[in-house]
Amino acid sequence: MNSVIKSVAYTLTHAPDLVIHAGTTQTTERIVNPESEYLVALPKALRKYEDAVNYPPNQTYIGGMTPADLEKISMPWYENGTKSDRFGKFGEITPQEELYLVMQICDCFDLVMLEASFAAGAAKQIESHPLFTDEIKARIKPGTEIAVIENEVKENGAEGLYHDNKLVGCVKKAHSIDENLSAHVILENLVSKSTSVISMMNLVKNSGINIASVDCVIDCSEEAVGDMNQRGGGNLAKASAEIVGFTGATGFDVRGFCAAPVHAIITAASLVKSGTYKNVIVTAGGSTAKLGMNGKDHVKKGLPVLEDVLGGFAVLISENDGINPEILSEYVGRHVVGSGSSPQAVITALVTNPLDAMGIKITDVDKFSPEMHNPDVTKPAGAGDVPESNYKMIGALAVKRGELDRTELPNFVTKHGMVGFAPTQGHIPSGIPYLGFGREDILEGKITRTMIVGKGSLFLGRMTNLFDGASFVVEKNSGTTDTGSISEEQVRSLIAESLRDFAKSLGGE
Amino acid sequence: MDLENQKRVKELSETHGAENVVVILGAAEGEASGIAAETVTAGDPTFAGPLTGVSLGLKVYHICEEEIKAEVDAGVYDEQVGMMEMVLNLDEIAAEMQSIRSQYTKF
Amino acid sequence: MAILANKKIVAIGDRDGVPGPAIEEVVKTAGGEIVFSSTECFV
Numbered sequence: 001m002n003s004v005i006k007s008v009a010y011t012l013t014h015a016p017d018l019v020i021h022a023g024t025t026q027t028t029e030r031i032v033n034p035e036s037e038y039l040v041a042l043p044k045a046l047r048k049y050e051d052a053v054n055y056p057p058n059q060t061y062i063g064g065m066t067p068a069d070l071e072k073i074s075m076p077w078y079e080n081g082t083k084s085d086r087f088g089k090f091g092e093i094t095p096q097e098e099l100y101l102v103m104q105i106c107d108c109f110d111l112v113m114l115e116a117s118f119a120a121g122a123a124k125q126i127e128s129h130p131l132f133t134d135e136i137k138a139r140i141k142p143g144t145e146i147a148v149i150e151n152e153v154k155e156n157g158a159e160g161l162y163h164d165n166k167l168v169g170c171v172k173k174a175h176s177i178d179e180n181l182s183a184h185v186i187l188e189n190l191v192s193k194s195t196s197v198i199s200m201m202n203l204v205k206n207s208g209i210n211i212a213s214v215d216c217v218i219d220c221s222e223e224a225v226g227d228m229n230q231r232g233g234g235n236l237a238k239a240s241a242e243i244v245g246f247t248g249a250t251g252f253d254v255r256g257f258c259a260a261p262v263h264a265i266i267t268a269a270s271l272v273k274s275g276t277y278k279n280v281i282v283t284a285g286g287s288t289a290k291l292g293m294n295g296k297d298h299v300k301k302g303l304p305v306l307e308d309v310l311g312g313f314a315v316l317i318s319e320n321d322g323i324n325p326e327i328l329s330e331y332v333g334r335h336v337v338g339s340g341s342s343p344q345a346v347i348t349a350l351v352t353n354p355l356d357a358m359g360i361k362i363t364d365v366d367k368f369s370p371e372m373h374n375p376d377v378t379k380p381a382g383a384g385d386v387p388e389s390n391y392k393m394i395g396a397l398a399v400k401r402g403e404l405d406r407t408e409l410p411n412f413v414t415k416h417g418m419v420g421f422a423p424t425q426g427h428i429p430s431g432i433p434y435l436g437f438g439r440e441d442i443l444e445g446k447i448t449r450t451m452i453v454g455k456g457s458l459f460l461g462r463m464t465n466l467f468d469g470a471s472f473v474v475e476k477n478s479g480t481t482d483t484g485s486i487s488e489e490q491v492r493s494l495i496a497e498s499l500r501d502f503a504k505s506l507g508g509e
Numbered sequence: 510m511d512l513e514n515q516k517r518v519k520e521l522s523e524t525h526g527a528e529n530v531v532v533i534l535g536a537a538e539g540e541a542s543g544i545a546a547e548t549v550t551a552g553d554p555t556f557a558g559p560l561t562g563v564s565l566g567l568k569v570y571h572i573c574e575e576e577i578k579a580e581v582d583a584g585v586y587d588e589q590v591g592m593m594e595m596v597l598n599l600d601e602i603a604a605e606m607q608s609i610r611s612q613y614t615k616f
Numbered sequence: 617m618a619i620l621a622n623k624k625i626v627a628i629g630d631r632d633g634v635p636g637p638a639i640e641e642v643v644k645t646a647g648g649e650i651v652f653s654s655t656e657c658f659v
Binding site for chain 3: 535588
Binding site: 028033036296342343344347383384389392393395398399409497 | 512537538540541557558589590592593611616
């Protein structure tokens with residue numbers, strides 16, 4: 001039996017000060033051009049937390065509105081936000097203060113120091129948060145005097161943690177000479193871990209799963225965890241699972257640039273289908289390096305710095321329950337060594353090869369989710385509208401194959417695609433952001449089939465010139481399980497239950 | 510343009526002579542094509558890389574421009590790039606490239 | 617005069633446009649010599 005997409009969570013974390021201090025565009029600029037106009041203009045171009053919450057693409061990512069709702073809002077979206085809630089049906093938008101506290105919670109080596117009054121304020125903030133269990137809160141450590149933190153930053157190579165441009169804490173280096181354990185790397189890894197933890201906390205709520213029944217966690221972010229003897233040694237997955245309290249879970253990491261999440265889901269689906277595990281979570285936290293990646297273009301054009309959030313997600317893949325949408329493990333798309341790197345070779349490998357194996361046409365896939373980069377971010381930066389380009393490529397291939405009339409191409413983009421709404425956090429946009437909506441659309445009978453496509457730029461690591469990518473199809477459940485079929489009545493009651501939960505979450509409970 | 514790529518372009522121009530080097534771009538839209546083209550002709554407009562203030566004046570084209578299509582094998586072009594013609598805004602790209610070349614290309 | 621024939625070609629591709637290796641394949645057919653090829657990524 002195929003495994004199913006049981007539940008999904010998406011979170012964002014607003015991190016404006018990390019844009020300045022940890023985003024590589026900014027850290028590079030400070031080295032090559034320390035007096036630049038950009039660095040002077042940057043702080044004023046950063047958005048407040050409320051603006052990030054009200055920003056329509058962010059609301060879409062956490063499930064506060066659908067991609068169809070977003071499409072109705074005219075661009076630029078940063079000018080057309082409306083008052084919105086921190087919580088959506090899939091997750092939440094965490095403020096920076098809480099992130100720093102979660103980093104301290106996730107720190108198992110006394111490397112994170114927070115100034116006492118800041119730490120107390122953040123701790124108070126999460127007191128009313130419904131998802132922080134007593135076990136998680138018990139990890140909060142007392143704050144430190146600011147003078148000690150200042151000294152760590154000035155004298156001992158610690159990375160400062162800033163809030164509203166004020167030093168409120170630091171991340172210390174974890175080794176005196178090993179650059180893999182430098183303060184910078186530890187900060188990057190702790191942020192990834194923390195945002196993965198926040199996503200999995202939301203997944204526990206969304207799925208209602210008993211935390212003891214999670215068998216395995218797979219982390220598919222882009223960070224390398226390790227020391228000088230094993231750079232990238234890994235298992236951030238297990239480290240994050242420990243904090244959430246998955247005591248019965250093992251874990252491992254899957255890496256593959258922006259394609260890693262799709263590789264990870266394929267892996268998880270097979271592990272469950274084979275019977276090795278019953279419940280596997282695929283998770284990823286966000287990337288500090290990519291904060292403000294296109295900030296120079298945004299500031300130059302008078303836009304706010306839109307890349308001010310860290311992305312995160314968590315997906316629960318479970319045994320077939322006869323209800324939730326199935327992952328078709330036998331028909332995955334893959335870009336292989338010999339596929340070639342031309343755009344048509346890539347799309348053929350990822351899209352049409354698996355569809356040919358299934359004996360269906362491109363137009364038989366109701367929705368494609370290739371790379372859901374937010375065009376509000378990418379267009380002013382000269383990277384175009386990435387999802388739209390992908391839809392055009394898929395449509396163009398359908399034309400070449402005679403499955404679509406050329407004049408139908410614009411319609412294809414609208415009908416089988418959607419607008420991009422994910423932050424440009426590399427692995428985050430790559431296919432996965434639609435999985436939550438896709439699951440619901442299938443459960444509600446709006447669509448029967450979606451294809452999730454991830455692509456990865458392997459050449460950035462300078463080990464190969466190869467491109468990479470993988471895809472999988474998610475389909476309406478056939479309705480049969482190992483123990484028999486499920487009645488329509490049961491399906492209806494499940495849908496009603498999920499709608500009630502959603503209504504509750506809108507009510508702010 | 511990526512800093513390492515700028516460094517390589519600069520080094521290769523020194524090694525082979527700027528008059529012998531031709532840069533071919535594959536950028537996704539007009540503005541990005543223009544910025545990359547400007548980088549290898551007038552100098553890095555973002556003041557970030559090794560080509561800041563270095564006017565190499567190289568010959569630069571986008572792979573989808575008619576001038577390039579006229580010289581290459583049509584079958585190979587169709588196989589490697591053909592589909593992108595339905596995706597990219599070719600007129601916008603060509604106009605940007607033309608404008609940069611007419612201002613800054615020395616060869 | 618030909619643009620590509622007998623020239624040293626630098627290919628700067630884009631992962632969301634035309635990637636470097638695809639440019640290489642095309643340029644080679646016109647007698648250009650690829651001396652460097654790279655693919656940029658804005659996302």
